[in-house]
Amino acid sequence: MTGLTPPNGLAPPNGLAPLTGRARPDRVPHTLAEWQALGGYGAVARALRMTPREVVDMVAEAHLNGRGGAGFPAAHKWRFMPEPGTTPGDGPSYLIVNGDEMEPGAFKDRLLLEALPHQVIEGATIAAYGTHASEVIVLIRDAYRGGIAAMQRAIAEAEAAGLLGQNILGSGFSLRMRVHPSAGRYIVGEETALIEALEGKRAVPRKRPPFPAQVGLWGRPTTVNNVETISLVPHILEHGAQWFRALSRTEEGGTKLYGVSGRVNRPQLIEAPMGTTARELIDRCGGVSGNGVLRCFQPGGGASGFLEPGDLDVPLDFGHTARAGSMFGTGTLIVLDQTACPVGVTARHMRFYARESCGWCTPCRDGLPWAARILDALEEGTATRSDLDVLAMTAAEAGPRGRSFCDLMGGAMGPLASLLARFGDLVAAHLDGGCPIRRGML
Amino acid sequence: MTLPADLATRIRAAVDHDGSPQAAMLEALRLIQHAEGWVSDERLAEAAEVLGVGVAELENLATFYSLIFRRPVGETVILLCDGAPCWLNGGDAVRDALFARLGIGFGQTTADGRYTVINMACVGGCDRAPAAVVGRDRRLVGPLSPDGLAALLEGGL
Ligand SMILES: Cc1cc2nc3c(=O)[nH]c(=O)nc-3n(C[C@H](O)[C@H](O)[C@H](O)COP(=O)(O)O)c2cc1C
Ligand code: SF4
Numbered sequence: 001m002t003g004l005t006p007p008n009g010l011a012p013p014n015g016l017a018p019l020t021g022r023a024r025p026d027r028v029p030h031t032l033a034e035w036q037a038l039g040g041y042g043a044v045a046r047a048l049r050m051t052p053r054e055v056v057d058m059v060a061e062a063h064l065n066g067r068g069g070a071g072f073p074a075a076h077k078w079r080f081m082p083e084p085g086t087t088p089g090d091g092p093s094y095l096i097v098n099g100d101e102m103e104p105g106a107f108k109d110r111l112l113l114e115a116l117p118h119q120v121i122e123g124a125t126i127a128a129y130g131t132h133a134s135e136v137i138v139l140i141r142d143a144y145r146g147g148i149a150a151m152q153r154a155i156a157e158a159e160a161a162g163l164l165g166q167n168i169l170g171s172g173f174s175l176r177m178r179v180h181p182s183a184g185r186y187i188v189g190e191e192t193a194l195i196e197a198l199e200g201k202r203a204v205p206r207k208r209p210p211f212p213a214q215v216g217l218w219g220r221p222t223t224v225n226n227v228e229t230i231s232l233v234p235h236i237l238e239h240g241a242q243w244f245r246a247l248s249r250t251e252e253g254g255t256k257l258y259g260v261s262g263r264v265n266r267p268q269l270i271e272a273p274m275g276t277t278a279r280e281l282i283d284r285c286g287g288v289s290g291n292g293v294l295r296c297f298q299p300g301g302g303a304s305g306f307l308e309p310g311d312l313d314v315p316l317d318f319g320h321t322a323r324a325g326s327m328f329g330t331g332t333l334i335v336l337d338q339t340a341c342p343v344g345v346t347a348r349h350m351r352f353y354a355r356e357s358c359g360w361c362t363p364c365r366d367g368l369p370w371a372a373r374i375l376d377a378l379e380e381g382t383a384t385r386s387d388l389d390v391l392a393m394t395a396a397e398a399g400p401r402g403r404s405f406c407d408l409m410g411g412a413m414g415p416l417a418s419l420l421a422r423f424g425d426l427v428a429a430h431l432d433g434g435c436p437i438r439r440g441m442l
Numbered sequence: 443m444t445l446p447a448d449l450a451t452r453i454r455a456a457v458d459h460d461g462s463p464q465a466a467m468l469e470a471l472r473l474i475q476h477a478e479g480w481v482s483d484e485r486l487a488e489a490a491e492v493l494g495v496g497v498a499e500l501e502n503l504a505t506f507y508s509l510i511f512r513r514p515v516g517e518t519v520i521l522l523c524d525g526a527p528c529w530l531n532g533g534d535a536v537r538d539a540l541f542a543r544l545g546i547g548f549g550q551t552t553a554d555g556r557y558t559v560i561n562m563a564c565v566g567g568c569d570r571a572p573a574a575v576v577g578r579d580r581r582l583v584g585p586l587s588p589d590g591l592a593a594l595l596e597g598g599l
């Protein structure tokens with residue numbers, strides 16, 4: 001079992017790992033009684049004594065950026081939600097907790113759903129209160145059966161205790177919460193595609209504007225937030241915005257649940273201050289495995305561009321990672337040593353994106369399988385020089401935002417563009433008989 | 443109509459729970475798959491009737507999502523991760539050993555009907571790479587090794 005909060009120099013100030021510190025070592029979810037004994041639901045009681053506006057202001061003050069990939073400030077998104085009575089027609093407003101998590105390298109929401117379901121409920125209740133939502137849907141990928149079961153059980157317990165349902169804690173605020181399993185496909189995680197999926201349609205992204213806060217699920221105001229974003233909310237309410245900001249080493253508040261995988265000796269989840277560096281995270285994982293020498297890493301999951309040993313001390317948050325030429329995304333590090341080939345890694349990512357695209361736009365539907373085939377051919381040694389031109393053209397033409405309908409295509413181009421930019425010689429060396437690393441030539 | 447009564451009841455309950463027949467379509471497919479392992483044409487048509495939606499409408503959905511199986515699968519479905527983190531930790535060797543042992547490739551079912559192997563990424567077990575999720579309860583297993591496969595398969599996974 002991976003340690004989440006061992007005593008070490010990486011622990012957040014005060015030795016706190018607020019997000020995961022209360023997880024049981026065996027990762028069995030807490031019962032409601034256990035959770036309350038740990039102080040659970042105190043944050044909900046506190047939030048419900050405040051006005052929704054005060055709650056949102058506090059989250060704004062905390063500098064909480066969304067943990068689902070784009071890093072958009074949570075409070076800013078919440079403020080798009082209309083005040084009750086200002087939207088035409090009747091019906092609920094929704095909060096959707098996004099637990100689809102399929103991005104290669106990302107495995108953080110799994111832990112939060114499986115081991116800390118009451119924390120998700122607390123966060124969702126507070127976020128729903130702040131956004132005037134009356135229904136919460138927790139969307140969880142079907143493969144996370146443990147998370148689905150844990151959330152369902154925890155919701156039932158909270159309902160039975162009056163912590164969900166009508167007039168929560170006598171505050172006058174009522175909230176319904178339910179779990180919706182998704183049946184697989186990465187594009188379901190895109191927020192508008194997710195809304196389509198919940199309406200019983202194919203998960204094809206919607207045009208924006210209108211944004212979900214105006215026209216979302218069933219045409220009603222809707223906010224979509226990531227599981228980790230939501231799980232951080234109770235801690236802000238419990239300890240205050242300044243405390244939350246002080247957890248971080250950068251301007252972006254809080255701790256981050258970093259996932260480290262690939263060529264490290266002990267791949268694991270690590271909760272650490274926002275702005276922790278790859279060097280520290282890799283050290284914490286027992287160092288680079290393989291031949292022990294780092295070649296490169298992706299700092300933010302499958303869609304993020306490669307960074308190199310010279311970037312080991314970049315503070316990993318949304319802003320710093322973008323300035324270093326990559327993307328923080330889900331904050332999940334994929335590590336490659338010198339015996340691992342970035343062409344092979346990119347090939348596997350590309351096959352993933354090709355398979356998981358919704359197929360709506362031609363560049364994505366046709367371009368991704370094409371790029372994937374060329375990368376496979378490079379590995380096998382059957383690619384030609386003109387294939388490299390096609391790859392370069394694909395990255396240049398299809399990569400920039402706005403060239404395709406949603407960010408899946410642009411995301412898929414992230415590793416490809418940086419592969420070509422940083423490892424052009426290595427890519428070209430594949431033309432001569434396939435992967436030189438695999439053949440022991442490098 | 444031969445849809446087992448309990449399935450029909452649960453599909454109707456899903457409509458109440460999810461708020462509309464449309465919203466419950468995916469759940470209906472999942473309920474059938476949970477009970478029978480896969481979703482046959484017959485069951486799909488029966489579910490459409492219970493829901494009051496078109497067969498094509500339900501089919502449209504069923505063919506979009508990768509975890510709705512429209513062909514029979516073995517008793518145990520192995521969703522083996524083919525994502526980059528698993529590859530970096532020896533995923534190809536595990537895949538090859540599994541194929542050799544079972545005599546099948548991705549998307550195929552063993553002759554005795556015990557196992558189906560499907561590739562999928564990412565299974566969200568990158569800290570346990572190479573990883574897979576197995577069986578109806580989608581249990582996460584890993585790190586897998588070629589040598590450990592025998593015990594895993596013989597132990598019923
Ligand atoms: C192709 C694609 C897949 C996505 N998958 C997920 C996902 O699985 N989970 C998630 O939280 N966000 C995912 N996102 C981002 C969501 O669209 C959305 O920005 C996020 O859920 C908002 O939450 P946050 O503001 O709390 O970060 C995805 C985006 C794209 C373009
Ligand atoms: S970019 Fe790809 S995933 Fe996004 S809408 Fe277009 S086809 Fe679908």
